[in-house]
Amino acid sequence: MSGPQPHRALPAELLADPEWREACRRRDFTRIFRLLRQKAGVYPSRIATLCEMTPSRVGEIMAGRRGLAHIDVIERVADGLRIPGSMLGLAHRPWEIPAREGAWERVAPPARPAESEPAAALEPGESLDGLLALADGQITRSTLAALHSSVEDYWRRDDQHGGAALRPAVVGHLHYVTQLMHATDAALRRDVQCLAAELARLAGWACFDARQFSTARTYFTQALKLAHGQDDRLSMANVLSCMSLQATYDGNPNDAVTLACKAQDAARTAGDQPLVMSMLHMREAFAHAMLRDPASCHQAIDRSRDAFDRARGYEGEAPSWVRYFDEHKLLVDTGIALARLGEASRAEPLIAEGLRREKAAQQRGRAFHAFWLASAQLQQGKLDAACRSAGLALDLTASIHSPRVAGHVQEFHRRLGPYAREAPVIAFEQRMREALG
Structure with a gap:
């Protein structure tokens, strides 16, 4: 029996329905989900699968007990259900335009892998790699030291260039160390299991940075189980x-x-x-x-x-x-929390000072923080300053691979919509094309 069929485009009659269009304009997902069931035959269980939600969460939304506010979740729903981005106040979704090489592909969320992607990393099998790992014999202190050095290198590379590109290497290391746990002397087994827990956490973090949230949860769960097994x-x-x-x-x-x-x-x-x-x-x-x-x-x-x-x-x-x-991270994170609350005037100087103190090598962090500074400035109507800060973030994105950062690019650009004819916005969009093109 074949697996579930991919979701096709929504019926043209539904997309043209005034009630549907108003629900999308308001981002009223209670009404959107109900209309999908009533007029397109897309039932709650199917909505849950397509949007990577639990059925209970979909049920709560349809009952009006829960809403959707975060942009990442709204984008995931739009992509899963094939709702045109413009209907929800989003940029054009990647599936709405022909695939091509260019600037916008760089900021589009990556395709989500099949849920089975991490299976090989989670359970040791009888693969050639596994057999060779077992044939190496018992792990030594020097092997452990080398593996810990690799983990520390992953931390540095994640901070400098983003975690998304690290996934294959981290998952491969996790698979190798998981195999070694079964051929390790009892005196070192705890250390190996703790190392495996950190590699599983890193794999989850890399998937999170790639906005592959479901896969990230699988690895985080594995890391939690491994750490709990050693009472770490x-x-x-x-x-x-x-x-x-x-x-x-x-x-x-x-x-x-x-x-x-x-x-x-x-x-x-x-x-x-x-x-x-x-x-x-x-x-x-x-x-x-x-x-x-x-x-x-x-x-x-x-x-x-x-x-x-x-x-x-x-x-x-x-x-x-x-x-x-450290102290500058405390300053920046305090500012981000205040910006999320809407206390932009208090947030701006904290983020700006933390960004000023941040090391040049911490490029992904600097890109995030520059966008948060731009967000706080935009909340206060400081359009020139916001576009300058966002321009700094754009310069930094050229050397990192982090779809989470790309998501901030999309969100900030969408929020500039009401100011599309203003000179700072026109200049920023030109700079965006140059940076990403």
Whole structure:
């Protein structure tokens, strides 16, 4: 029996229906999903599959108990259901125009892989690679040191150029280390399993940066299981923090709050780790900002700042994976949380100062932060400054491969729509064509 057929274009009668067009204009997904069922025969289970949602979430939307607000989720729904981008106030979707080499292909979300993509990495099989790994014999301390060095190199390359291009290498390393776990001396097995947990987290992060959220969740779940198997609470906290950030991007801020708080619980059981707690409180602040809960967001920001102040005099050693969270990162992330809340005038100087202090090599981070600075400036009507900041981000995107950054490009460009005839916007669009073309 053949698998499910891909979703075809929506009926022309539906696309022309005034009720449908108004629902799309308002982004009323309760009405959109109901009209799909009533007038196109697309039932909730099929909507869930096409949009990479759970059936229960689709049911809540159709019942009017839940909405969709995050741009990444709206784009995913548009692509899954083949709703023309213009109907939802989006740019033309990649499937609406013929594929060609050029600027806009660079900012379009990549095709999502089949759900079976990570299977080989998750379960060791009897492949030639696996047999050769087993034939190598027991792992040694020097092998472990070399593998840890590779992981640290992945961290640097992710920060400099984005994680999307790292996926094949990280998944291959994960497969290799998973095989080694079964041929390792008991004295080193814990270290190998902890290494596998970090590689699984990295694989999830790379997929997240590629906006392949479903696949990322599979790897994050594997990482969580491996860390839990060794009772590595700090590693568990790190994985949960990544899952919280992804939930924020995926339009699930309530889940993001829960995951951030669970990460904090895991970190507390590992002893006093003020820098880890500072980062985790900021993850919680992001989620509260998405929920438009100023009181909770400000409280989480205060807790993050207090924990960071304690970290200055901390005599222990923070885990290597959290040392990126320095003073300038605290400033920038505080500004981003405030910008998400709509407190743009407070956000702008914090993001600008953090960006000024950031190292030149941290190109993906600088691109993100430049776009957040542009967003805060645009909220205040500072069109010239916003386009200049976005121009800096465009310059940085030339050397990174991160569809998450590309998503910010698309979102910022869409928000410039009302100012399309203004000189700064015209100049920015020309610069965008030059940077991406």
